[in-house]
Amino acid sequence: MSLADRWPLDDRSDLRDELLAAWDRDGYHDLLHLSEVLDRLDLLAQEGAAFDRTVVGLAAWFHDAVYAGADDDEERSAQWAEQALPPAYADEVARLVRMTIHHRPADDDVAGCALSDADLGILAAPRDRYDAYVAGVRADFAHVGDDDFRAGRAMVLADLATKPSLFHTPQARALWEAPARANLERELGELRA
Numbered sequence: 001m002s003l004a005d006r007w008p009l010d011d012r013s014d015l016r017d018e019l020l021a022a023w024d025r026d027g028y029h030d031l032l033h034l035s036e037v038l039d040r041l042d043l044l045a046q047e048g049a050a051f052d053r054t055v056v057g058l059a060a061w062f063h064d065a066v067y068a069g070a071d072d073d074e075e076r077s078a079q080w081a082e083q084a085l086p087p088a089y090a091d092e093v094a095r096l097v098r099m100t101i102h103h104r105p106a107d108d109d110v111a112g113c114a115l116s117d118a119d120l121g122i123l124a125a126p127r128d129r130y131d132a133y134v135a136g137v138r139a140d141f142a143h144v145g146d147d148d149f150r151a152g153r154a155m156v157l158a159d160l161a162t163k164p165s166l167f168h169t170p171q172a173r174a175l176w177e178a179p180a181r182a183n184l185e186r187e188l189g190e191l192r193a
Contacts, residue, residue, distance in 0.1 A: 003031060006038050008057035015084050022065045028136030029067040033122075034060065040118035047171035051114040058089055059096035059115050069140050074101045103160075105168060113168035117176075120166060123183055124176035130183045154191040157184050 007016040023031045037060045045053060058081070066076040078094040085093055096115050099105050103120055105112025122133050141149050160166060166180050167173045 003035055003038075006035075006057075007061070008054045012086075016061075018084075019061050019065055025067070027067075027140035028133055029064040029140060030136070033064065033136075036122065037063070037118045040121040041114060043175070044114055044118060044169060044171050047175070049114055049169045049171045051110050055089060055092050056096065056111050056114050056118075058085065058093045059111070060118065062093055063097045063100045063115065063119065067140070069143065074098055104163075107168070117167045117169050117172035120160075120180070121172065121176050123160075123166060123180035125179075125183070127183075130187075134187065150191050154188060157188050157191070160184065161188065 003020060004013075004016060007013070009016075020031070023029075023034050038057065041053070041056060041060060045051070062077050062081040064073070064077060065080060067073050074097055078097040081093045081097055082090045084090075092111070096111055099109070099112045099116065100119055103116045105116050107113075122130070125133060137153070138149060141152075144152070161181075161184050165173055165177060166184075167177055
């Protein structure tokens with residue numbers, strides 16, 4: 001199934017096409033990332049996670065739609081959602097996009113937990129995919145010097161590692177927690193060496 005076929009609304013193909021064009025870029029935050037987040041949302045739903053598939057699907061489409069490696073990327077993506085989506089979806093999708101700044105949804109935020117888990121699921125990827133993800137993130141921050149990138153990346157990973165669990169849904173914890181922890185440990189060790 002093509003990405004275009006995974007658009008969660010029955011209409012607004014114009015918006016879908018704008019989003020596909022926005023995601024069509026080099027680095028980690030590309031069309032593959034969008035596809036993998038949608039795949040992980042499908043898997044979480046198949047494993048029994050209950051969330052609004054349309055709302056969370058739209059949030060996945062918007063969550064990195066604006067990406068320049070800047071501090072306001074998520075905010076700009078959320079604002080795009082607020083302006084472009086029908087009122088029935090705009091506020092909640094924008095809220096979910098903003099949640100991805102820190103990936104710390106409230107325990108009772110079912111939609112936020114699902115989106116956060118699907119987005120962070122890359123942390124549990126097999127080694128070759130994980131290494132490609134890290135290389136893609138580095139490409140996204142090509143404008144940052146190596147020492148500053150290593151320090152920033154180590155800070156982000158160390159912050160994630162302090163969470164009692166990287167994932168919020170029981171389905172994601174069962175599927176991804178152990179391999180994600182192993183990948184984080186390995187990468188942190190490499191960054192600190």
